Amino acid sequence: MSKSDLVGRRDALTLIGLSGLGLGGVGLAGCAGVPGNDEPGSSTPSARRTSPDPSTTTTSTTASPTKSATSSPTGPAAAEPDFQLPAAKRGLVPVLTRVPTKQPVVFLSIDDGVTKRAEALAALQHYGYPVTMFLTKNTIQNDPEYFRGFQALGNRIQNHTVSHDTTMWAKPFAYQYAEIKVMQDYAQEAFGRAPTLFRPPGGRYSKATRRAAGQAGLKAIIDWEALVSGGQMQYQVGAKLRPGDIVLMHFRPEFEADLKAFHQARLEAGLKVQRLDDFLGV
Template sequence: MSRLRLFAAFVLVAGLVSCGQPAGEQPGGPVLTTSSPVPTTTSEKPKRMFEPPYTYGTVQAHAPATVDGMVPVVTRIPTDKPYVFITIDDGAVQHPKARELMINAGVWPSLFLNTKYAEGHKDYFKELPATIHSHTSTHPNMQGKPFEFQKHEICGNADFLAADYGRRPTLFRPPFGNYDENTRKAAASCGFKALVNWTAAVNDGRVQFQQGDKLKPGDIVLMHFRTTFVEDFTAFLNRAKQDGLTPVPLEDFLG
């Protein structure tokens, strides 16, 4: 009988020890799991610096009429809306950050390219969220040059851009902003709607104004493809934001 009592006591103690283990825990080692972590996803797109106030690529206003065989000269856009226009010239430096900056900002610039700089770089300029326009073949000072010389420079550049990018440009900018009646007549004969100059410029990371000390609605801003592209483009974006303006495509207002 004493042996039976001893055996029962032993069984009871073993049971109590067993019940003291946490559920599922194996003595002598950590608990292992084979379940995979649940990935978290979001459908939210990163916020751009500027949101389009309308559908880009739709005509908002028309260019002034061509009169006496000469294209109109446009230096700013008459508008009561808080819009500003960024234009980038030449194409001499194909900066690797340009596309990323334009996309992140939500800005669609107008590019005025020379044949001598754009030639051989079709893929680079095609990937930019921008519209391409004409700036002559070799970037000469057009003022005072014969009509045929100017027509060759302007039409030749337009032909090159149409062949490379599948769309003939509609706007023309003379190098250095210099032009005469022959320039306007040559541009008209090449099929352009307007000769475009500017009211403000960006150089070395600073916005420079022809009048006043801030950007105004309708201002056309000049920039260049230079090694300082990041500094210049960022300076323009910050200035536009500071002055309460949204950059929109120039060609939408010169349709």
């Protein structure tokens, strides 16, 4: 794999109409850490930005007028989407680190599925927040029924690979495709629906990752710019939540503390929580 085939997750900022955004804040550590550069074996975050890949560069476009808003527990009705997810180009699915929207909305995503506690489901029901779950087969297959409880609230299971190999992005295409496709098939069998969105372990990806995701039937790679961990919010850009932010959280023992911290941050920012899948129309 050549260096030109590798893309760090910070470089995704230029892919979906975010070229005017400045890079700042702290590097985010989620799902075993997020290296910011695109060199195999590197671990030091890079502040550089590369030129956007011409196969994926796009600007925000208005969503189809036929797409209707859906009800939300955080308000009388969900905001009308003002962004349309672009299709894959030359086999490469688009990448989002946040959604370029003018609507006062934020998106909560929850990863992995290692810790399974009834209190987590109760906490989510208490706040009434819609979420998008990026789950890993090897961590959830011992108790898929637990996640059906979250699914029953209208939330969807998305793809976070089979084994959560954070070095997957630098491995051959066949390996990456298998990690993604086997999880696709498992989710279809266990939850009755194949995922439409993919989050690479650790947030890193390459062109091979984007191609493998597309061939497995996924519509986009989803990364993040805000993280809640240990009961604290962390931001890669700025010091508070912004419209369109995709927030990363995990199924961990501190789930309730993390959810409370997110709740407070979204109140301070004056944003409503919407389900990412619904806003993107996937």
